[in-house]
Amino acid sequence: MIIVVNNGGYxxxxxxADPSTAYHDIPAWEWTALASAMxxxxxxxxxxxxxxxxxxxxxxxxxxxxxxxxxxxxxxxxQDVPPLLRDLTRRLAA
Numbered sequence: 001m002i003i004v005v006n007n008g009g010y011x012x013x014x015x016x017a018d019p020s021t022a023y024h025d026i027p028a029w030e031w032t033a034l035a036s037a038m039x040x041x042x043x044x045x046x047x048x049x050x051x052x053x054x055x056x057x058x059x060x061x062x063x064x065x066x067x068x069x070x071x072x073x074x075x076x077x078x079q080d081v082p083p084l085l086r087d088l089t090r091r092l093a094a
Contacts, residue, residue: 001062002069004031007076015081015089025078035071044069 009025017024032046045068049055055074062070 002071004073006073008078015085031073035069046071048073050075
């Protein structure tokens with residue numbers, strides 16, 4: 001199973017530097033096409049999860065253990081910063 005965390009860019013850089021700087025953004029790409037692009041001989045399953053319920057469903061589907069390559073694109077907001085990183089950057093800025 002592969003989980004691609006898609007938050008549209010570099011959250012760590014956004015948090016440390018100016019969050020509106022354009023170079024922090026990654027152009028949109030069809031991440032769910034990645035599994036088939038990897039050239040695996042067998043079938044693959046690609047799922048996109050944009051909320052907690054969809055992620056739970058995708059993980060449950062992956063746990064069925066069919067032997068297929070499973071790719072889950074987990075979509076997060078661009079400014080979804082882990083609490084530790086947010087606290088660290090605030091303290092460093094102070």
